[in-house]
Amino acid sequence: MLILAMRVQHEKIDIRTNGKGTYEITDEVQNKIDKSGVRSGMVTVFVQHTSCSLTMMENAAPAARGDVERFFEKLVPENADYEHDDEGPDDMPSHIRMVLTRTSETVPIVDGKMQLGTWQGIFLFEHRRAPHPRKILVTIIGE
């Protein structure tokens, strides 16, 4: 008789950012998958905030990450006459940069490993100037 072992497991990653920038979380996510014992399935990484976001990124060249960060500074500038500015000049741009990037990333799991390409890493993209504690959920579905 066949009993399938499909299951779902939730894990948390808490990180403290040091202000604007990209923070790689690939290893932390893989560690949660290792711990879950899931060999084949899918992982969804979800960030519970509206002033930071997630993105895949080239993870070998720090210069590439700097270029991405500078691009967003220019595309969504701090001084652009926003109506919503209660929390300072970096607040509204942070919401827009979040909308332009991603709140969740989903990656296939095969043989217990995320199937990232050679240069792919998962990053938290902090859009606020000040350090912030950030909560990330990792949901693993598989067998």
Next chain:
Amino acid sequence: MLILAMRVQHEKIDIRTNGKGTYEITDEVQNKIDKSGVRSGMVTVFVQHTSCSLTMMENAAPAARGDVERFFEKLVPENADYEHDDEGPDDMPSHIRMVLTRTSETVPIVDGKMQLGTWQGIFLFEHRRAPHPRKILVTIIGE
């Protein structure tokens, strides 16, 4: 003997927009999860159109939503000499704004509730001027 109750369930949300703007659907999605009885899993919200999109957004400050909408009006203007203009000046910008945002959003479910952060809401982002009926699918996977 362990029999796992992992299952998948599909629901529909139909909404009629009143033209350009952001429309919160968080409660409608949670209602579908309540109805499904799924306690632990994941929900994917998917919009079946190419001239509107989905996004997470700051759901407390209406001014913030207005700023996001104005940003996209400026970033992807109506008068930009598009080749594809059969359906009016707001048509091609709507396809580009869709590409820059999201067609689906995925959120973890724990204890029967979407694990949104304090300020996170799920929004339909209507990019056309005229009112449109919009179809959204809600797929719930879990146990």
Next chain:
Amino acid sequence: MLILAMRVQHEKIDIRTNGKGTYEITDEVQNKIDKSGVRSGMVTVFVQHTSCSLTMMENAAPAARGDVERFFEKLVPENADYEHDDEGPDDMPSHIRMVLTRTSETVPIVDGKMQLGTWQGIFLFEHRRAPHPRKILVTIIGE
């Protein structure tokens, strides 16, 4: 006694691009779902690269696709004084265009078919000038 048949299946799509542009992969993804036998569930399409991306797109009007491509050429220009330029002028813009679009797309499956809207197609968005072999993973979860 109820034995649920929820399962996960992984498939691969390899395509060779002819340089910059959008390449529809909707039929290839549906073929993998047909082969899997899954009738109800969800498919996640994932691209294993950081210099190309995925997007949903209007699939009827080629002019619309051309407009999207021209928009990104202008929004993320090749000559913008990037720090990371080891691989040529089209390399850094390709990473930024990837961040602005999507690495994965998730679509509900009902009655064995992806529930795309009338005009929705799934496209690989190649951001490099030169032809490239590109690896796409298709993960199907369902019953």
